[in-house]
Every structure is written in structure tokens, then in C-alpha cells.
Amino acid sequence: MLFLECFGNLILPFICSCIIYGIFRDCLSLRNSRAVRVFFFIVLFILSYPVVLPGETTATLGIFVFLYLSVLLFFTDRFIVKTAVVLILYPVWMSFYYLDYNAGYIVWVYVFGRDMPVFWENAMIAFLAAFKIPFLIFIHRLVGKWLKPDEMNLPWNVWAMISIVSLASFFGIITLIFQVDEPGTYIIWPACIACILTNMGICYICSFIARSVRISMEADIMRTQQSYYADLKRERNEIYALRHDMKNHLSIIQSLVKHDEKKQTEEYLSGLLREFSSSLKRFCENETVNALLNAKYRTASEKNIECDFMVELPGDPGIDIVRLCAVIANTLDNAIEGSCRIEDSGRRKVTVKGRYTDSSFSYFIENNISAEPAGSEGDFKTTKKDTKLHGYGMGIIRDMVSAMNGTAEIKCDDSRFSVTVFIPVKSQESVYDL
Template sequence: MFLIDVVLINFLGLFGTYFLYQLIEQFIPPKDNRLLQLLLFFIIFCSITLPIYPNDLLSVFVMFLLFLLSLLLLLKGPVIHKISLVLSLYPFIVSLNFLLEDIGLKIWQANGEGVVLDYLLHGAAHFLRGLVWFAMYQFFRYAIPYSKTQITTKLWLIIDFICLTPLIAMISFIAFTPSITWRVYPASLACILTSFCSLYMTGHVAKSFRYKLENQNLQLQKDYYQELEGNQKQLRKIHHDMNNHFSVMLNLIREEQPEKAESYLASLTEQHILANHIFCKNSIVNAVLNAKYQLMQDYQIKCSLQLDIDTLITIDDIDLCSLFGNTLDNAIEAARQTTNKEITMKARYYNGFFSYEIINTKKHQLKNRGSRFFSTKAQPQKHGIGLQAVRSIVESYDGTLDISYDDEQFSLVVLISDI
């Protein structure tokens, strides 16, 4: 009977475990192995059901190491994302467990220390944890996914330092809990609030960057459709004037003036070149590529753009536009300063793989520090930001980024799989 009661009480802990697992999965997907996913679920279950007692530093420290290692080893994505997730969630877990366990202990002691009451209190504690993690999942699940691609490494480090405060504070409170434990409750609640605000700030910053990119892309779409409308008017005008143009050229030919006819035709063609191109069926991506293509024409850069991504479903449109936009901006910046101005870009989605390659001519020597490259831009603070954004996007989809260069060319290759 005792064993059955324990199993039933712990079964309630699966409620909170499920929603915390879902929250983590929204932030960073687990590795594609069912056994590893079950192992991660079990470690999460142990973490949120572990009772935290006053002066119980060993349990807190051991569980922290286990929680950290499990997320580092069992999740995909960059290490900085995993560490940030641990630092955001673990103080919340510890503080919540300590409060529920200590309050439950005081209620149990005040009411006769009965066995039935003990079961009820532990069951209630698991149920409350479940409600808390359900609320956390519902609150953050729409904002957290954007943080993978929209937040830079430097900003992640700032968030991590902020999250260290509740972590160190809570470990200190557990290690040196006073005899009157309720005096620690305000500090525990403050740690919960700080962790919650850290997650909220992460999601808010990511969504702000996301909205900025969406607004930029919407503006590009607006410009693109305005140009399409202008082209339609131009076509109607050409159609209306076509008979007159044909008459002029026919008379020039009849009068045996082929040079004038050729010159007239060339002038007519130059006047009515349509600015828009259909690079792919995705209107947002097409708008971005049209803007960059026009920029290359303005700088007289010889360009070749080959795309076959009409069935692409792996990558979010905003991330895809950021990938194209940042890499093309860097390529244009470098190529326009060379004598042999040239850019070649290829993008393809085939058999579950997205491949992207862009090659441009360059003039200046590149400098790099670690994974960061320094461009020829005048403002030092803007060096390498585009490539950092691209690297962040690629890592968030668990893809690969390869950069190579010599004295005359710069090459960037991206490979992302949805298998």
C-alpha cells in the first residue's frame, strides 16, 4: 500500500515534467533519439520533484550538475543557448521546490505529523508544480522560439550574468538557511521573479528584433508590389503605343535606314526595361532579392542568382530573408570595391536539404578573431554583425556554416537538413 501511494504521488509529478519538457523543447529541440529524449524527461522529472531542505547544499549542487550536463549533452544547438536555459530555469526550480517543501513541512508539523496528511501535502505540492510549469509554458511558448535566431551571443552573455544572481543567491540561501526558515521566503520569491523576468526579457528582446525584421521585410514587399504596379502601367503604355513604334521602325526599314531603326529599337528597349524579377515563389524572399539585385545593378556588379527553393519548408521566412539579406549585403559591400565586381549565389532545397552558397570578389585583407570577421565598414561596432546573425540562424537549425577565402574571393556555404 505504501509503495502504491508513493507511485501515485510521484505520478502527479509527471504533470509538471511534461510542461517543463515542452518549454525546453520550444527553446532548444532535443536530439533525435527516443532513448535520449526519455533520459532527458527523467532528469527533468527528478529535478522538479527533488525536495530541497534547509542546509541541503549537496542535493542542490548535484542536481545542478546533472541538469546542466543533461541539457548540454541531450539537446541540439549552440552551447551558449543551453547554458542560458540552465541559468534561467534552475534558480526557478530550486526556489519553487524549497518553498513548497518547507511550507508543506510546517503545515505537516502543525497538524500532528500524520501519514495521510504527508501524502496529501506531497500530492498537492506536485500538483502546484504542475500548474506553475503549465502557466510558464503557456506564457513563454510563443516568444522563446524566436530567441534562438534573433539574440546575439553578446546579449546572451549579458542575460547569463543577470541569471547568475538568482542562482548564486538561492544556493547561498540553501547553504546558510537560518533556523527560522520563513525569513528566506521573500528571497526565494525574489529569485523566482528574477528568473521569470529573465525569461520574459529574453522573449521580449527576441520578439522586438523579430518585429523589426518583419517590418523591414513588409516594407520591401510594399516597394516590390509598387514596382510591380508600375511595371503593369508601363506594359499597358507599351501596348498602347506599340502600333506607333512599329510604324516608325517599319518606315525606317522601308527608307533603308537600318542603323536608325536599330538605334530606335535600342532606345525603346532601354526605356522599358522591367525592374522586377521573379527569383522564387516566396513573395517575401523575392522582395528582398529584388532589392539586393537592384543594388548590384546600381554598383555595376556582375551577378548570377540561381534559386530552386519553391518547396522550402524547413526555414522560417524571416530567418531565410535575414540569411539572404545579410550575406548579400556583405558580398555587395566587398565586391563593389573591386575592379572585377562579381557575385554568384546559389540556393537549393532538395531531398530535405537546404544548401546555400555565395561567392564574391574582394579587395581588402580580412581579419578575424575566433569566429568573428572584420569587414571594411567605417564603424568598428558594425564589424561582422551580419555574419554573426547568419551563424546564429544556421546554428539554431543545427546546420553547418563553412567560410573560406583567398586574396581575391570570399565564399560562404550553408547546409541545413530537416531530416
């Protein structure tokens, strides 16, 4: 008897708390503090064993509010992401706990006629409660696979829609639990199962959308690299051809010098140097970013935009290179777009600076503008007709930076527009884990 009570009141809640703690750690970024982690685990231990009773929702809603406030306080992710994760996970947790508890209640009422020895009653409760462990482990594996924070690069409006759908599922099951009466408490079991399947389906959809977004960004980078290497091959062939004709060029120069044609000699040498000079530049050591900068530099040059690029970035920077390229590409697209609206081509200028240290990468881009862009609170959007195929609004760029645990600052006045991005470099040092 004592063992059953200890198992049901201490051991089982502790195991469930550990699993739920792992679920939230897999979905969100917990603050890097041992005290915060211990306190959050204590909160989960207190909340880990809610008894969801038919016709009673006060405790269920109270636990939801307390859990939601704890997640908002202890995790560093965006507000909308934390909201969506809680609204996805808590209804799953609550629905299964109702099924588990109500199954025991049905056995107690219909099999034993409400007359069951205390020992066997405690044994049945412990047996049914033990099913929470494999269920939570199963949810942990699915969530860890589908809601990886490093891959959840979704815009704000997508997270908002996910939150609304999950909230509808939550209020739907809460309403049914509140309205169901004895003895037919089992009639809402299908609704509980549907709630679990719906929210797990939402997790899968999140993963599918995130993978699609990332594949699209990787494809853009690959196309940029292919274009860069094609230009390298073309220029290499041109240089080989020039070297093959070097004897003829030297003979012409020798003839011009012999006849003291100084001006013609200088013009001929200048033209020859222009042919030898490469249009491809080495902006940084990272090949992917360098290819991207060359592509944008060429685009800007074709539109008579002066470019000043100075970027320090090694080959392996410890940063998500796909997201970094997306940020650089879209800020450059927006800068080129803004510069093209300036009628005076002499004022068209884009400046890019990047500085890399062992702990962070800072990125700065500035361009002249004709007038202050339309927008509110720094959320400036592209004016291109096809926003799906061209640059992102600054709001989504903020989301990309935030996904790398970085910050973005936007400034704008009557003549200049600038974006400053700060991204921490992944540390190889170990972190405290419970």
C-alpha cells in the first residue's frame, strides 16, 4: 500500500516531470541559468499530475495559466512561438490525462459497482497512471522531431494561425469536459483522441512548412553559387585565351614603344589590363556568402549603384549559413530596391560591413533613399509587385535573426536607411543540463 502511494504521488510525477521538461527543452530555448532550470522543473513537478474531472474546469484552466506564464518567463523565444507551443502541447497533455483518469472511473463504476477494496483501487489507479510514461515519451519523440527550434523559421502570421487553431481545439475539449455528466463521461473520449491527433498533426504541418521554407532558401543559395562558379569558369577561359595571345600583345607593345607612340601604348596597356582584371571579387573567406555578395554586387553595378562591401567571415563561422544568407540576400535586395528609386544616380550607394569574432558576428547595411519608406514601427516592406518571389519585409528578417538568437536594429531618416544585425556564434562550451 505504501509503495503504491509513493509511486503514485512521488515517483510517477517525477518521471512525468522529467519527460515534460525534455519536451519543452526540445521545442523552446530555456534561459541559460541553473536556477531557472531548477525552478521550471519544480513548476512542472507541481503541475505534472492534474486530475481532469468531468464538469470541473477550474483546476485545468488554472494549471494552463500558470504553465503559460512560466513558459513566458523562463524561455527566450518569441512571444508568439511560446504561445503556440503551449497551446499545442497542453491540450494533448490534458486530453490524455482525462482519458487515463476516466478509464479508471468507468472500471470502478461499471465493473466493480463503486465497491472496490482500497488496495485494488490504488493498484488500478497506479497501473493506469503508469500509461502516462510511454505516452509522454511518444509525444517527446514526435515533438523533438517535428518542432526543432533550429528549423522553425516560420513567419509571425503562420505562428498566429497555428495558435488560433490550437486554441480552438483547447476550448472545444474544455467545453465538452465541462458539460459532460455522469454516468456517460466516456462519450467525449473520441473528442479527446481527436484533440490529440489534431495537435500532433499541427506539429507535423509546422515541420513540413519549415522544411519547405528551408529547402527554398537552400535552392536560392545553390543557384547563386552555380552562377558564381559559371562566372569563374568564363573568366578563367578568357584569361587562358589572353595568355595564349600574349606573344601578339607583346609584339604590338614593342612596336608602339619602338615608334615612341607613348599615348597609344598607354591606351593599349589600359585596355589590356581591363581585359585581365576580374569582375569577381573576394569579399570574405566564406565561399557561400562570397558568392552571394558577388551576385548582389553585379546586380547593383548594372543599376549604377555604388557598392562598398567589407565583410569578415570565415569558412565555418558557427552560424546557420542558410538563415544568414537569407538575411544578407534580402537586406541587400531591399537596399538595391531603395537605391533604384533615387533619380540621381550619383546618390545611389549601398554599404555593407561585417565583423566576426569568436563570440559574435555583426552585420551592418546602409543605403541612401529618396524618401522614408512606408511602414510602421520598423516593419518596412518591399514595394515590389511580386512579394512572394522577391525581398522579404523587415518583419520576417527580424524573425530570421531572432531564430539565430540574434537582434536586429532598424534606423531610417530622410536620406538613409540602415539595418544592424548582431548574431551570437555557437559556443562549443557545454551548458548545464538537469
